[in-house]
Amino acid sequence: MFEKDATIGGCLTQKIPSWRLPREVALRDLSVIAALGIEVRTGVEVGRDIALSALREEFAAILLLPGFAGAQRLLSLLDGERPPRHRRLLAADPVTCETGLPGVFAGGDAVSGPATVISSLALGRRAAASAHRFLTGADPRAGALPALPSPLLWRLDIDEAERKRRERTPVMLQPFTPPLAEGEAVEEAKRCLDCSCGLCVKDCEFLASYCRSPKELARQVKTGVKDVLKMVYSCNICSLCAEVCPVDLDTGAMLLAARREAVRQGVGPLPAHKPIVSYYRAGVGATFTLAMSEPGRQRSKRLFFTGCSLPAVSPRNTLAVYDELRRNYPGTGVLMYCCGAPAELIGMEADFARTCQAIQENAERFGAEELIAACPDCAHTLKTGLPGMKVTTVWEALAGRWSPPALRAGARVAIHDSCKAHHEPAMHDGVRALVAGAGAVIEDVEYAREKARCCGSGGMIYPVDPKLSQRITQRRADESPLPMITYCAGCRSALASRGKETIHILDFLLHEGDIQAVARRKPTGSLARYANRLRTKWAFRRLQPTAAR
Known part of the structure; x- marks a missing residue:
């Protein structure tokens, strides 16, 4: 010791x-x-x-x-x-x-x-x-207790000097501290909740559109969720506010709680969310889902969690990355399923809990101890909903193991980090290692890694406030004149919708040809996305054991 x-x-x-x-x-x-x-x-x-x-x-x-x-x-x-x-x-x-x-x-x-x-x-x-x-060589999760509950929202952890200035410090040398009078309590509360530095508003299009400070936003929510539904459902829930805030105040966490309350009151989700709810229902329904062990095996220690987005935009890339996972991690199975993010982000707690339970049951059915996600948003959501399950991403799993062909020698690119990967340095490093291994030169934007800005589609805000969503996307696109590489298929679609040259990392690594032509490709349409998910499912079903290929 x-x-x-x-x-x-x-x-x-x-x-x-x-x-x-x-x-x-x-x-x-x-x-x-x-x-x-x-x-x-x-x-x-x-x-x-x-x-x-x-x-x-x-x-x-x-x-x-x-x-x-x-x-x-x-x-x-x-x-x-x-x-x-x-x-x-x-x-x-x-x-x-x-x-x-x-x-x-x-x-x-x-x-x-x-x-x-x-x-x-x-x-x-x-x-x-x-x-x-x-x-002792045992599984660290075997017999472990469930995770402790999360701390309360809006908890302020400040240094001792600032605490003494803003609070009436208890006298620790006596068994009690005299209570505050009502007027003192009100004044103390006003100081404790003072929020005037403006750093979050400066960096957030949503906050700048709806308030002058999070304190003002909280008061709007307190008046009644049903009176501010558009505002409540217009936040990307990206947590950039917490990253720039001196006391880590997460406005998005408050608004996510408000969305859950809206659903409990029967006023949420909004009619504009109907396509999102339908897409989510398809993502957990029998038609578009698949759970299987690696061909030729009965059980799989790991499952490749495809999510919805990657199979929807590129069956070929989905199969290619699974092929590399099988090569580097023999025994990896497949779970095509929605992670539940759409339900969680619009406040549908019960549906999200059922989705997590279904994912857990599928993993247990094959003896899987780990989920390897194709999407950073899926990884974040799975870690939130299944804290007892080990979750990583393909970029972390394959970095240092996979050596894609060096097709991009000298290409200068920027990387758009997912806002759901703020605290995932291994993911950031894995993506950059793979891109650099392809021969590219990376020029990071100002808002990278733990300070990454949202692509504009986060939080399911587009159908509620499309103009705000487009402004957020444009602001992110304008951070670099270079083509942007994303490792989230949804981020690629959002940035490409504003004309930004954007390429998914798998297209960048695997496919020869003009990078500009691929980066200018229009986002996949709605019907094509459903069709691609079926193609991916059928392609997985046709796979043969590795030794038989």
Whole structure:
């Protein structure tokens, strides 16, 4: 055990007053560490006194439990090899506490943010249990508890100096703090909810169209969802607002909750959503869905989750990427199914839950432990709806394994990152590795990776406010004069609809010919999309075992 301070205990013994947690109780519990023969090295800070890479070389598994403030310091100290971050915290799988670095787990306030002692201990114990399963060679998800519930919306995590300025700090040396008078409470609430920096409004066409600040937007929602339905259904739910906000305020999360409330009240979804609902119903119906193990096998450890968009625009590309998955990951089956994003994004909670249940049942039927998604939106949605399932994307799975032909030597391109991949650095890196491997020169736009802007079609807003959707698409298209590569078929269709030279990454990697001609191709029409999904399904059914080809 490596401890930055001179003694172990952290907040338990140094910050929390004894009337809340008696010091002798905390010390008694901590004495178990020495009794178990665990070596403790105090005065050693990871990132300053010893590198994380050195720890990984010496130990088979590592638990990062630095606390909330420690997480921010740890991320600032580490150079090169570091665990992924989620804003100011360590990013970890909600079920297994895996960080993305093999053998490195994280838990406690470093992952959840400021929490109670009990919840922090529970998350630390979860990380330890996963590390134990990892060391014994067991599946980290086998027997793991379900993910903890998400924190409340609009929670503000601010530094201590700002908290003292804006809040009436409790007196921790006495068992209670005198309550605020009504007038004091009102004034404190006004300051706490003050939202005037304007960074999100500057970067968001939707916010600029409907309000001057998220505070004003929240007041509109509070007056009654049914009175502001067009506004509620006009947000892309892309979370860029949270990325640029100094306190991570996610306006989209509030509006997604408002959409669910609209459905509960019977006023949502809107009549304009009828085509979307029909497309979603087709995506989960028997005609357009398929679940199968790899030809020649009864069970499949992994399933290629095609989603709706890629099969709808290119059966050939869908089959080609599956061929590479079979080659690199033998035993990979197929699941053609809608991820449920249309239902989730228009507030149809019950339908989304049924879709997730059906996907889970199909995976269990074939013994699948992992879903490899073709679409970043599908991957995001699956991780939201199935937190116990391992989900990755083809770009992460194939980067470093697949070497497409170098057909694009010297081509200069920009990459449009999906807004649903904000916190997926492995996906960003995988896409760029494949594009660079084809010989292309990548010039990143300003709003890339974790700050990627929406293509304009996110949140199912087009039928509700088409002019706003088009403005958002045009703003994204204008970020670069170069052809844009997307790894979401839906993003490609949106950008191409405004005349932007856009090419899906699979067309870029696999098909010879003039890149400009492919990039100028018009989006696939509605009827053709349905027909292509059937062609893809039939093509999958005709596949033979690998050895028979």
